[in-house]
Amino acid sequence: MWEQLFEMIFKPDFLFSVIRITSPILFAALAAVVAEKAGVTNIGLEGIMSITALFGTLISYWTQSWAVGVLGALIVGIALALLLGFFALKLKTDIILGGIALNMIGGGGTIFLLYLFTGLRGNTGELTTPEMLIPQVNIPLLKDIPVVGEILSGHSLLTYIAFFMVFLTWLMLYKTSLGLNIRAVGENQNAADSVGVSVVRIKYIALGISGALAGLGGAYMSMYYSRSWNSGMIAGRGFIALAAQAMGQGEPTGSMWSSLLFGLANALKNKMEGMQGMSSYLVASIPYVVTVLGLVIYAVATIRRVKKTRRAQNAMTAPAGEEK
Amino acid sequence: MPQSEYVVQMKGITKVYPNGIAANQGVDFNVRRGEIHALMGENGAGKSTLMKMLFGLEQPTEGEIIVNGETVNLSSPTVAIAKGIGMVHQHFMLVPSLTVAENMVLGMAPKKKGLFIDMDKAIAITEEYAKKYNLHVDPKAKVVDIPVGMKQKVEILKALVRGAKILILDEPTAVLTTQETAELFRELVQLKEQGFTIIFISHKLNEIKQITDRLTIMRGGKSMGVYNTAEISMEEISRLMVGRDVILTVEKDKAAPTDEVLRVENLEYTNDWNKKMLDRVSFSVRKGEILGVAGVEGNGQRELVDMLFNLNVPDSGTVTVNGKSIVGLPQRKIRDAGVSLIPEDRMLYGIADRGTIEDNLISNRIYQKEYNKGLLFDMKAIHEMSDRLIEDYRVLCKSRNQQVKMLSGGNIQKVVVAREFSSGPVLIIADQPTRGIDVGATEFIRKKLVELSRAGAAVLLVSADLNEVMELSDSLIVMNGGHIAAYFEDTSALTDEEMGEYMLGLKRQSDEEIGKVLYAK
Numbered sequence: 088m089w090e091q092l093f094e095m096i097f098k099p100d101f102l103f104s105v106i107r108i109t110s111p112i113l114f115a116a117l118a119a120v121v122a123e124k125a126g127v128t129n130i131g132l133e134g135i136m137s138i139t140a141l142f143g144t145l146i147s148y149w150t151q152s153w154a155v156g157v158l159g160a161l162i163v164g165i166a167l168a169l170l171l172g173f174f175a176l177k178l179k180t181d182i183i184l185g186g187i188a189l190n191m192i193g194g195g196g197t198i199f200l201l202y203l204f205t206g207l208r209g210n211t212g213e214l215t216t217p218e219m220l221i222p223q224v225n226i227p228l229l230k231d232i233p234v235v236g237e238i239l240s241g242h243s244l245l246t247y248i249a250f251f252m253v254f255l256t257w258l259m260l261y262k263t264s265l266g267l268n269i270r271a272v273g274e275n276q277n278a279a280d281s282v283g284v285s286v287v288r289i290k291y292i293a294l295g296i297s298g299a300l301a302g303l304g305g306a307y308m309s310m311y312y313s314r315s316w317n318s319g320m321i322a323g324r325g326f327i328a329l330a331a332q333a334m335g336q337g338e339p340t341g342s343m344w345s346s347l348l349f350g351l352a353n354a355l356k357n358k359m360e361g362m363q364g365m366s367s368y369l370v371a372s373i374p375y376v377v378t379v380l381g382l383v384i385y386a387v388a389t390i391r392r393v394k395k396t397r398r399a400q401n402a403m404t405a406p407a408g409e410e411k
Numbered sequence: 412m413p414q415s416e417y418v419v420q421m422k423g424i425t426k427v428y429p430n431g432i433a434a435n436q437g438v439d440f441n442v443r444r445g446e447i448h449a450l451m452g453e454n455g456a457g458k459s460t461l462m463k464m465l466f467g468l469e470q471p472t473e474g475e476i477i478v479n480g481e482t483v484n485l486s487s488p489t490v491a492i493a494k495g496i497g498m499v500h501q502h503f504m505l506v507p508s509l510t511v512a513e514n515m516v517l518g519m520a521p522k523k524k525g526l527f528i529d530m531d532k533a534i535a536i537t538e539e540y541a542k543k544y545n546l547h548v549d550p551k552a553k554v555v556d557i558p559v560g561m562k563q564k565v566e567i568l569k570a571l572v573r574g575a576k577i578l579i580l581d582e583p584t585a586v587l588t589t590q591e592t593a594e595l596f597r598e599l600v601q602l603k604e605q606g607f608t609i610i611f612i613s614h615k616l617n618e619i620k621q622i623t624d625r626l627t628i629m630r631g632g633k634s635m636g637v638y639n640t641a642e643i644s645m646e647e648i649s650r651l652m653v654g655r656d657v658i659l660t661v662e663k664d665k666a667a668p669t670d671e672v673l674r675v676e677n678l679e680y681t682n683d684w685n686k687k688m689l690d691r692v693s694f695s696v697r698k699g700e701i702l703g704v705a706g707v708e709g710n711g712q713r714e715l716v717d718m719l720f721n722l723n724v725p726d727s728g729t730v731t732v733n734g735k736s737i738v739g740l741p742q743r744k745i746r747d748a749g750v751s752l753i754p755e756d757r758m759l760y761g762i763a764d765r766g767t768i769e770d771n772l773i774s775n776r777i778y779q780k781e782y783n784k785g786l787l788f789d790m791k792a793i794h795e796m797s798d799r800l801i802e803d804y805r806v807l808c809k810s811r812n813q814q815v816k817m818l819s820g821g822n823i824q825k826v827v828v829a830r831e832f833s834s835g836p837v838l839i840i841a842d843q844p845t846r847g848i849d850v851g852a853t854e855f856i857r858k859k860l861v862e863l864s865r866a867g868a869a870v871l872l873v874s875a876d877l878n879e880v881m882e883l884s885d886s887l888i889v890m891n892g893g894h895i896a897a898y899f900e901d902t903s904a905l906t907d908e909e910m911g912e913y914m915l916g917l918k919r920q921s922d923e924e925i926g927k928v929l930y931a932k
Contacts, residue, residue, distance in 0.1 A: 262527045264520035271506045271517050278504040282518040282569065283489035 095358045099237035104357065106238070109350030110246040111136070111312065114304030115328030116335065116342040117249075117256050118297040122168075123337050124260060125293030126273035130186030131171050132301050133325025134193025137318075139164045139305030141197045144211050144316040145204055147219040156219060157245070157306045164302020165295045172294040176287050190325070198318050210317040211309070221245055221311040243311040245303060252300065256339040259296075269293050301325070327378050333385035345381065352377035417477075418444040418577060418608050419465065419496075424474035426460050434460035435471070436632045442577070447599060447609045449619045449640070452629035453652055453821075453849035458612050461629070462579050465610075466498040467491035478577075497570025498579040503562050504569075507555035511548050511565050512537045515572055540568050545601055559708065560591035567598075578602070579610045584618055585847070588707045589877070589911050596622050614652070614850070616645045628652055652850070661854075663861045666885035668697035671930055672838050672869035673719075678728035680714050680893075688714040689725065690894040694928040696838065701860065701870040702928075703884025703902065705877065707914050711893040712873050713755065716842045719871075720752050721745060722760075732838055746775060749837035753827055753844045755873075761827040764816035768808055769797040771815050772830050804829035805855065821852030828856050832863060839863060842873045857883055881905060888928055889913040896920065898928040 095101060115132045122129035129135075139160040147156025171189055175182035198209050205214070221243050230240035260266035271279040272289045280286050304324070309316040327349050334348075335341030352374045359370040421440040427433045435457045442448045452458045463469040465476065467485035476483055478494045485491045488498075505514050512533040521532040537550040546564040554562060563583060570578055580599075584592045599609055599622060613619055619626055620640060628635040628651045635651045673696040680689040688711045696702045706712055717723035719730060721740055730738050732748045740748075754760035762771050773793055776782060782792050797811040806825045808818060815823055824844070831839065841860060845853040860883060864870045874880040880887065881902055889897040889910065897913040897920045899905055912918045 264522060264528050267509070267513060267517060267520055267528060271509065274508055275504070275506045277502075278506050278514070279517065281488055281498070281500070281504040282573070283487075283492060284518040 091362055092359065095362075096355075099234050101354060101358060102238045103241075105347065105350045105354040106242060106246060107312070107350075108353045108357075109347050110243070110249045111304040111307045112324050112328050112331060112349050113249045113343060113346040114245075114252070114300050114307065115325055116331040116346045117252055117339060118300035118304070119329050119332035120335070120337055120339055120342050121256060121260070121269070121293050121300065122297040123332060124273045125269045125290050126276065127172075127175070127182055127290050127294060128186070129168065129171065129294065129297050129301075130183055130329065131167070131189030131193075131325075132186075132297075132328055133321055133323065134186075134189035134191070135164055135167045135298055135301040136305040136308065136325050137193030137197055137321045138167060138189075139302040140309035140320065141201060141211075141305075141316050143302075143306035144214070144219065144309045145201075147310060148211070148214045148216075151216065151218045153219055153221050153310055156310055157221065157303070160306035160310075161299050161302040164298040164300070164305065166298070168294040168298025168301070169291060171298075172291045176290055193321070194318070197316075201316070210315065212315040212317070215315045219310060220314060221307065243307065245307045245311065248303065249307075250343070252303075253339045253343045260339070265289075265292065304328075323375075323378065327374075327381070330378055330381035330385050333388050334381050336388070349374065349377060349381070416443055417441045418479060419610075420475075420477040421461070421465065422475045422477070424461065424464065424471045424476075426457075426464060426469065427472045434632055435464075438474075438629070438632070438634045440627055440634065441637070442608055442610060443625070445603060445606055445608055446624040447603055447611055447622055449623040449626035450610060450612045450629065451614060451619060451626055451648065451652060452635075453614065453851070456629040456652075457632040458629050459581065460632075462498070462581065462610070462612060465491070466496060466579060492573050492575070495574055495576040496579065497567075497573060497575025497577065499563065499566040499570060499581065499583060501581040501583075501585060503566055505554045505562060505565060508553060510551055510553055511557065511561075512550040514554055514565055515540075515550070515569055519573070536572060537568070540572050544568070544571060544598070544605070546598055559586045560588070560594065563587070563595065564598075567602075576606070577608045577610065579612070581612045582614075582847075583611070584613065584615065586708060586875075588914065589907065590915060592618070616648055619648070620645065649850070661857045661861055661882055663883075664865060666700040666864070668700035668885070670698050671695045672698055672733060673871065674729075674731045674734075674929070675715075675719070676729045676929065678715070678718060678730070679726045680711075680718065680723070681726060682714070688893050689718070689728075690892070692728070692890075692893070692895060693926070694888055694895065694898075695930050696869040696871050697930065698837075698867050698869050699864060700885045701864045701872050701883055703880040703887040704871065704873040704890060705880045705887055705910060705914060706875070706890035706896075708875050710890045710914075712842075712875075712890055714893075715890070716752075716755065716840060716873055719840055720750070720754075746834070749835070751831040751834060751836035751839045753824075753831055753839070753841045755842040755846070757824055757827055762815050762823060764814070764823075766815060767812045768801065768806065768815055768818075768826055769793065769811040771826050772797050772800055772811075775830055775834055800829040800833055803833075804859075819849070821848035824848050824856065825852055828859065832859060836863075836868055838869045838871070840871045840873070843875060844872070845874075845876065845879060877907060877910060881907075881910065886928070888925075891916040891919070895925050895928070898925050900927065 115136060118132055119129060142163040143156045143160035146159035147153050167189060171185050174180040174185040201207055223241050224244050224247060226240045230236045260269065268279065268284050268289050271284065272286050276286045308320055313320055331345040331349055332342050334345035356370055356373040359365055360367055419442040421438065424435050424438040426435040438461060440461060450458050460469065464471050467488045467490050470486065476485060483494055515537045516533040521529040523529040534550040537548065541548050546568055548561055548564050548568065549557065567578065583595060587595060603609060611623055623640045625637060626640055627637050628648065630652060676693045678689050678692040681687050692715060704712055714723065718725045721742060724739065729736060732750055735748060737745050737748060758764060773782065782789050801808065801811060804825045806829065807822050815826060844856050860870055872880060872883055884902050887899045887902045888895045891914060896916065
């Protein structure tokens with residue numbers, strides 16, 4: 088049995104599948120990174136991905152163009168994240184509750200919308216045409232290199248964009264004034280406010296970016312990964328992304344590595360399911376076990392961060408007891 | 412329009428908050444161009460409210476604000492900044508993980524290629540201003556790593572780089588050492604000579620005397636008048652501020668310490684940034700004495716208090732109360748051992764600000780039999796207890812059902828003190844017990860501390876207020892860089908200068924001398 092497993096893992100197609108599975112998680116993890124840097128927890132990623140996945144498919148079906156579909160998913164993602172922002176920042180709802188609401192719409196509302204628009208129940212399989220699918224890219228030269236080419240070439244266009252986004256997100260956060268403002272708002276919004284940086288505006292922008300990234304993740308799921316939309320297809324990737332963000336210490340690169348870890352766990356599950364002498368139920372639990380472990384690390388990291396910022400703030404502010 | 416003598420005129424300012432509290436009533440406040448003007452008053456007198464309106468954080472209910480001869484509507488800090496007003500807040504408005512230069516240019520970052528921050532330019536701007544105004548800072552250092560004095564300079568520079576000509580400083584010396592204060596004063600005088608106008612909020616009389624030209628005193632939301640600093644005595648200022656003569660010293664009998672209560676041995680702690688915050692800290696406190704812990708803030712005092720109340724866990728070392736270890740015990744067990752704490756951060760650890768006075772008073776005794784009848788509370792006993800403590804501790808309030816956050820700073824602290832002192836403690840840890848509160852409450856709390864120690868409690872008094880720690884303590888330890896730098900068995904002959912040298916690490920006693928504070932068993 089172990090021999091069989093090793094044989095499977097040490098094949099290029101296994102690593103290829105790791106990258107393939109990681110891509111949507113990576114989009115969502117980067118979405119979590121940007122939101123969290125601005126001090127907003129976008130717990131609605133799961134819902135945003137589910138809804139954008141649906142709209143990506145529908146729009147590409149209506150236009151018979153995958154590119155318009157991806158763009159549509161991106162715009163719907165931004166709109167949903169801004170809606171969450173509107174609830175949390177303008178109407179002062181608890182952002183966690185707002186996020187949960189989005190997730191519930193992502194679960195039930197999408198089935199309703201699909202039926203409304205197409206009369207289909209829970210699955211768009213029969214709509215799919217080749218024009219609706221995000222193309223695969225074979226990279227010249229690279230594809231001809233043995234092993235490496237097999238692993239790195241031939242992925243969806245969005246996969247390459249996802250990994251490029253790690254760099255872009257880092258660049259945005261650390262090298263632009265928008266990034267400086269986002270980090271300042273997330274860490275000490277009074278400081279940002281006192282020098283005329285609009286805290287609310289920055290939070291909206293960060294949420295918008297977060298929504299756009301999650302939208303790309305959603306599009307990837309329905310327009311490439313599963314080749315159609317079906318209910319429940321996001322299957323916790325939005326939450327796994329939150330864990331990936333935390334495990335990655337909230338940094339783009341760190342979150343990429345933890346996304347890859349989750350991708351690996353999932354790929355392993357997929358491979359082992361078909362193996363003999365292995366309980367398929369046990370195997371199916373691998374990604375979730377990894378998620379639970381990730382979330383435990385998330386919790387510990389959060390507690391430490393809270394303590395740390397509290398101490399940092401204590402060090403910043405001396406006197407207690409403000410005047411009335 | 413001809414330039415008026417005044418750079419800022421606030422006329423007939425009234426501010427009524429939505430909750431009906433009138434923080435300012437018909438206040439007139441005028442500042443001359445190029446002067447250092449003190450705004451004085453007790454906590455709750457309305458100084459901060461007035462300044463918040465001048466900086467655009469709040470808007471007046473009634474009244475007019477004139478800046479440079481022009482009536483202005485200061486709807487936000489951005490507008491105030493555009494009018495040349497800058498404010499250095501008491502709580503620094505800095506982002507810890509960003510560098511000094513990044514904090515400097517936040518919201519106005521220089522750009523290159525249209526998109527990216529020009530960091531070199533940000534550093535150059537910081538250096539240019541630092542040099543021009545003789546305020547030395549390290550542009551590349553992260554704010555979290557720099558000392559408080561430098562943080563304050565960054566704040567002043569931040570205002571200057573945004574074109575401020577009028578600087579409001581809200582209790583700027585509250586966090587500074589004597590030496591840093593002297594440095595700040597030199598810098599402020601230089602700024603004044605360069606034509607800046609400075610508004611200085613403080614309630615420290617000697618500082619006001621030292622550097623201000625004129626002063627406005629506020630009491631109960633009203634202005635008590637404007638005076639030339641040179642022409643008014645400290646006693647007069649004090650009388651105008653509190654409406655009576657305040658005795659600034661505490662009378663106390665000589666201590667007669669008996670048994671050891673608190674014993675701390677070899678406490679070590681290294682924080683998350685790998686900085687050693689406690690280094691072989693050993694001392695003990697006996698029944699009937701007040702042991703003061705002096706030191707510049709950030710030298711391990713906070714960590715020490717955290718360890719004593721299990722708010723943090725030491726790397727090694729022991730803490731015993733009456734011979735029993737309390738390390739790692741839950742707070743309730745520590746309280747059961749007779750330990751009381753007046754925490755430094757009263758809003759976070761001292762009270763639940765949305766609870767009523769009664770809720771807060773009952774919180775450390777809620778489980779006691781006295782206040783319970785079977786499964787339910789004995790409300791009658793609880794009400795009686797609350798009313799008694801409110802009266803005994805002179806908490807100024809409408810009733811025991813008033814929300815604590817509606818009280819003034821001094822009265823909030825009285826609620827904390829009432830709860831902590833009335834539980835029959837054998838050891839009282841008082842961490843900055845009178846910080847930021849008015850003179851009346853300060854005096855009351857100090858008297859109570861002395862009273863309790865003379866009645867047999869052991870008191871550990873941690874305070875950054877040199878006056879307080881020297882006045883109240885029977886004996887004293889000085890902390891510097893996480894270790895005890897000095898121990899003075901008798902504080903009465905101690906001078907400020909001598910203390911300063913130990914606090915700043917210029918001098919350190921031998922281990923043998925320091926060791927005396929650990930009384931032999």
